[in-house]
Amino acid sequence: MIHKLIYVFVSCMALCASCTKTEREFYDGQGxxxxxxxxxELHDVKNEPPTPIGLSGTLxxxxxxxxxxxxxxxxxxxxxxxxxxxxxLAFFKIPxxxxxxxxGNLLYADSWKDLVIIDISNLHQIQVTDRIVDVISPVLYPPxxxxxxxxxxxxxxxxxxxxxxxxxxxxxxxxN
Amino acid sequence: xxxxxFSTCIALLCFACxxxxxxxxxxxxxxxxxxxxxxxxxxxxxxxxxNEVQTYDIKQKEHPVLVHQMPxxxxxxxxxxxxxxxxxxxxxxxxxxxxxxxxxxxxxSQSDRxxxxxxxxxxxxxxxxxxxYSTIKVIENACGTISAASAxxxxxxxxxxxxxxxxxxxxxxxxxxxxxxxYLFVCDEGSDELLVYDITDPTHVVLTAYAxxxxxxxxxxxDGQKMIVSSKTxxxxxxxSDITQIKRLGQISK
Numbered sequence: 001m002i003h004k005l006i007y008v009f010v011s012c013m014a015l016c017a018s019c020t021k022t023e024r025e026f027y028d029g030q031g032x033x034x035x036x037x038x039x040x041e042l043h044d045v046k047n048e049p050p051t052p053i054g055l056s057g058t059l060x061x062x063x064x065x066x067x068x069x070x071x072x073x074x075x076x077x078x079x080x081x082x083x084x085x086x087x088x089l090a091f092f093k094i095p096x097x098x099x100x101x102x103x104g105n106l107l108y109a110d111s112w113k114d115l116v117i118i119d120i121s122n123l124h125q126i127q128v129t130d131r132i133v134d135v136i137s138p139v140l141y142p143p144x145x146x147x148x149x150x151x152x153x154x155x156x157x158x159x160x161x162x163x164x165x166x167x168x169x170x171x172x173x174x175x176n
Numbered sequence: 177x178x179x180x181x182f183s184t185c186i187a188l189l190c191f192a193c194x195x196x197x198x199x200x201x202x203x204x205x206x207x208x209x210x211x212x213x214x215x216x217x218x219x220x221x222x223x224x225x226x227n228e229v230q231t232y233d234i235k236q237k238e239h240p241v242l243v244h245q246m247p248x249x250x251x252x253x254x255x256x257x258x259x260x261x262x263x264x265x266x267x268x269x270x271x272x273x274x275x276x277x278x279x280x281x282x283x284x285s286q287s288d289r290x291x292x293x294x295x296x297x298x299x300x301x302x303x304x305x306x307x308x309y310s311t312i313k314v315i316e317n318a319c320g321t322i323s324a325a326s327a328x329x330x331x332x333x334x335x336x337x338x339x340x341x342x343x344x345x346x347x348x349x350x351x352x353x354x355x356x357x358x359y360l361f362v363c364d365e366g367s368d369e370l371l372v373y374d375i376t377d378p379t380h381v382v383l384t385a386y387a388x389x390x391x392x393x394x395x396x397x398x399d400g401q402k403m404i405v406s407s408k409t410x411x412x413x414x415x416x417s418d419i420t421q422i423k424r425l426g427q428i429s430k
Contacts, residue, residue, distance in 0.1 A: 053430045058214075059406055061397045062206030066404060066428075068411065080404070083413040083426035101214035101221065102206055106237045108214060108221060115223070117238060129238035137225045 026169040031148035033165040036157035042095050042111050045118060045128050050076065050088040058099050065089075067107075072096050072160040075107070077123055090123045096158040098138070110136045112158035141174050148173045209395035209406070210300035210352040215255045215262070220278045222262060224252040229264070229273070229281055244280045258303035261336060265301045270310055272336045284336045300395075302353050302360070306334045307342075307378035309360055311350035326350055328362060330378055342379045347371075352395030354403075359384070359419050361403065363393035370396070370405055372419065388414070388422050 053076050057069040064081035074094045079087040092107070094100075094116065100109035105121040106129070117130040140152045142162040151172040152159055208214070213224040221232040221240060229252070231244035251267030262273035262281055269288055273281040299311045308331040328350065330343040348366020355361065360373040360381070370393050372386040392408040401417040402425070411428040 053428075056394070056406055056411075056430070058212045059209040059395055059397055059404065059411075060206055061399055061404065065206075066411070068406070068428075078428055080413060080426075080428075083402075086413075086426060086428050088428075099213045101208060101212065101216055103216045103221070103234060104237055106234075108223075108232075108234075108240070110213075110223075115232075115240070117240060119238065130240070132240065132242065135230065135242060136223070137228075139226070 026171050027148040027173060028168050028170070029148060029166070031150070031165060031167040031170055032142040032145055032162040033150035033167065034152050034156075034159040035161035035163055037095055037112075037160045038157045039112075042114065042158060043131075044093065044095055045111070045116060045126070046093050047124055047126055048074070048091045048093045050091050060100070060102050062102060067100075067102065069097060069100060071098060075100060075109070092118065092120070092126050094118075096138075096160050110138075112136070112138055141172065146174055207397060207399070209397050210256065210302060210354055211254055211395045213253070213255060215257050217257045217260075217262070217275060218278055220275075222255055222257075222281070224255055224264065226250050226252060228252075229255075229262075231279060231281060233279065246281055246283070248283070249286075254300040256301055256303065261303075263301045263303055263308060265299055265310055270301060270308065270331060270339065272333065272339065274336070285339055287331065287339050287341075299350065300352055302355055303333070304355055304375070305378075306332060307375070308333050308339065309353060309355075309375070311347060311353055311362060313347075313350055326366070328353075328360075328373070328381070330381055332378070343381055345373075345381060345383070351393065352406075354396050354398045356398050356403070356416055356419070359386075361396055361398070363390075363396060363405065363407075365392045365394070368392065370422075372422075384419075386419055386422060388424075 053070055055071040057071050060067040064079055066078045066080045068076045075092045077090040079089055094109050096112040097109050107118045107120050109116050113134050113136050115132040115135055119127045119129050142149050148170045149172050150170050215222045219235045221234050223230045227248055227250045229246045232240040233243045234240045254265040256263050262275050264271035269286045271286050272284045274284045275281050299313050301310045310329050313326050326347045328345040331339040332342045333339045348364050351363040353362045358376040360375045362371045364371050368391050370388040370390050372384045374382040374384050390407050394406045396405045403414045403416045405412050413425045415423040415425050
């Protein structure tokens, strides 16, 4: 909320500044800038070989199968029937994912602004059954960060990360 | 003999399949950890946007239909369904939603944490009987200093339209939570511990000595006699059949 307000506020100031042609200094210095994934790549939902897990998120347990979300990348699937020897079974690549749930053999996941529905009856051959576009409002500011950042330009794609950067004329700032 | 060998191979093959992809069939339900924005209830799926609860009809599972959108304040973070009621954790409030018509949730109450108990923060909710347990995490205040205002908050929800705070217990940097019987588990990132509370009397929750050391625990799933705990560095599986002696069974490394 605060982030949005400040974003709006700064945007308004930008507007006013341009209308009145008053010079307006924006923020310069160390901050964050978004890393984009081209929107066309959001459709690249598929199986990939199991890999080590990066930044994790939501967990889902189905019988002996543990589904672990990796932020913005996809879902890892483990068989944990034998706690001592867990098996890394599969990885579902789902670009820009941040959360999911499973019902029956269907997996529902967000992917930037879309809800993607995936049939996982065969863990090694997943299939997208549907995609509902433009229903999710992704977070447009760097999480757990106080400071200036380059505003998201949605025409450049989906934000899949935030990286440190030396910014000039940054128009966005977070205050937690 | 050859025939026998052949059929054994076939049987083994089938076994291999069932271990893997066929092992979960339609109807076997699963469970999420406590930190998630998606929930399933009967033929509906609920999805949280920052300031909105969306309801999808999933009778046709492969092709959900968005049937309802309910606006809320900004800051929705987690959802859980318990006994036909939806509980939402937001940065400012605990919401309780009536889903007697699951296609169109209605806000039954919204407890403002700031005015009720002086905290603002986030985080998940676990519900047992007539009590809701929620962790509230405040990492930094506006001045960028670490705040001590993180806590476990217990709500009496006998009256879902008017929950009452019946206890607050200081925590460091709490994350996910869950319970087994009368024991509540809380991931406390700040103290690097999985804390165990006795909730036999929800109005007098007692911290036990059964805590387990885990670096930066994030969320957990209780599954019968087992518990899975995620952390920044790994996923650990515990035997919780005896709470007084929680045993680590195995782990998945990152």
